[in-house]
Amino acid sequence: MTIKKILPVAATLIALPTLGLAQEADMTPPMSEIGFIFTSFMFLVCGFLVFWMAAGFTMLEAGLVRQKNVAMQLTKNMGLFSLAAIAYYIVGYNLMYPLGSWTMGSDDAGGYLGILFSPAVMEPVGLAGAEPDLTYATVGSDFFFQLMFCAATASIVSGAMAERVKLWPFLVFTVILTGLIYPIQASWKWGGGFLDSQYGFLDFAGSTVVHSVGGWAALAGAIILGPRLGKYKDGRVVPFMGSNLPLATLGTFILWLGWFGFNGGSQLYMDTAGNIADISRIFANTNMAAASGAVAAMALTQIVYKKVDLTMVLNGALAGLVSITAEPLTPSLGMAGLIGAVGGVIVVFGVPFLDKLKIDDVVGAIPVHLFAGIWGTLAVLLTNGDATFSGQIISIIIVGVFVFVASSIVWFILKATVGIRVTEEEEMMGLDKAELGMEAYPEFSKG
């Protein structure tokens, strides 16, 4: 571009802000709306960061399954996220944050039938004649943000059950998990239910409410589904290598990025200097925990196995993130690092421990989200004086029993009716060809 062409453009750019000011001076929102606007904006930004975690889970899983199951893993992740969005709209959101009293089936929520069908409704803010409640955020931004957490829970399950579960029964489970199981237990804490009001349970962004829940559902599923063919042979564990470690690494970094929204947004307010300072601390602590989890796993695999195992390092970073999720605000940076590092250690021992029990978890979802989730929930006690040991442990147990039992019942019903596992022949052939009739990498024919 020549100078002559640039000059008029530059002149316009200089003139533009003044023009805008002159025209819209009277459009400046009143001070009373500033906090409301910033908090809603924060929910939207953090919400799409958490949304991006769906891509992270997808890439991580695509990289850690074998080549013959990659397209199916991608399909499951697209399906589960989209179905979660619909299920959370139709029942989940209003089940999690009941209108009025907490109890299921109250008059406020529209009776028991209302529970089964109570779609989320956006508030009439911005419409004529409606006075918005300016103390929190727009319902639209809150719904959008909370939905992403619900979908993250479902993503956890798909990795653990990869390479052998049938597509449609898995998706049916996803609908029940995101429409009923997740919102019910989340309402106990975040909807102001009994874990919050009676036990003083503290779980900032969901080490238990999101990650352990996904982990428990995955554990129930993996046990009932059984290990992949040939995984445990003559008392030995046969490793099935992941097909694409660059994708798995990309997925881990995407999850890491998304986690800033996950934990940062859970501050729930960005209307004061104090709140933005807290969000900043949370971002820094979250990053610290992930880095420490990765370093811990890297060092430990070098010491124990004599070589660094990249897949363990990826899991270690994620375990660090899960560990800090229950309390990303009160720890110092050093303490956040310590909490995350313990998460990394848990993963390195948790993966072979599950193998010893012959529970086949393809991507390490159970050590990362369940084991580290329990650790993170207990680690709240280290830095937050308001947490009580009994409040934390009782809540871990109540949520764990509820989700494990409810998930088991659903999996057993699916197993008895439609079946949840592909045939041996289909499993050997790979789900891509057997269930989809397509391959992720058709030009590389090796299975």
Next chain:
Amino acid sequence: MKLIIATIKPFKLEEVREGLTSIGVRGMMVTEIKGFGSQSGHTEIYRGAEYAVNFVPKVKLEIVVNAAMADEVVATIASTAKTDKIGDGKIFVLDVESALRVRTGEVNGDAI
């Protein structure tokens, strides 16, 4: 004429080729292979589970030379492929009955 079959470590291929061309070898056949010998594989660990790598990747060379040159070729391969660590490979020497260059129809000594 002699056929010399040698298995070597893949990363030594360039060095061996240079050594052989410098003593006047004018052709060779190279194949990427897998196999095991005294090295008999090794174990690796993936996500905490140990597994055996039974077949190790190697490169196989096949070289046909005049009988008088065979010893020098063997000695050159042996010295250039050597790392003093297990898995350096082996060299075999076989008799060759006849040879023919397809383009010209030359035979035996003239063909190689």
